[in-house]
Amino acid sequence: MQRVRLIGSIAVVTACLVAAGCGGSDDSSSSSEDPAAATEDSAAPAEEDAASGGNESESPEVVDAEVPNLSEGAWEGTIHFEISGDVDVSADIPGGAFTQGDITIMTFADDTDGIETSQVAFSNDPTQESAVFVTADDVSAGGVIGKECSVSMSTNDETSAAGDFQCEGVSGVSMTRAEEYNVSIQGSFTLQKS
DSSP: OOHHHHHHHHHHHHHHHHHTTSSOOOOHHHHHHHHHHHHHHHHHHHHHHTTOOGGGSOOOOOOOOOOOOOSSSSEEEEEEEEEEEESSSEEEEEEEEEETTEEEEEEEOTTSSSOOOOEEEOOSSSOOEEEEEETTTTTTEEEEEETTTTEEEEEEESEEEEEEEEEEEEEEEEESSOOOOEEEEEEEEEEEEO
């Protein structure tokens, strides 16, 4: 139980740091001075796209952008994922999750070498991003749920949860070389209440 709490705490910190870099603007000074201006600025491109008819090929269409809400508590389980595109790798790894309120953080890691990892973070708070991140072999990739990624649940009750996820056209990077990839991710996870 203590190990799951520690994993959950580490995952929350990691997810907060990673989510801050996901889809955010590098120009934080203007948004902190005038929040209303930042909201108007961020809405402007969407309004322009809508007015011009938009270009659907610029951003991948997400079929199921709904973010799951798991019951509170600690979970244990496994995840399977496959990265394809510029590189092809896959992994099956054990891990755990912790749900508190509207936030679920799943953290999976290979105990033998620590190379294969995955983190899936759900938040039903609209001000927080939900995301999928995976690392296997030399590749790390991920995306935001509701943008490049989607999640669907086949089981979601008080004692068990299972779901599938996919991310299309997301960025990946080499962990050892200055190399970037365009990849897709698909996978599934199963969890049991611990």
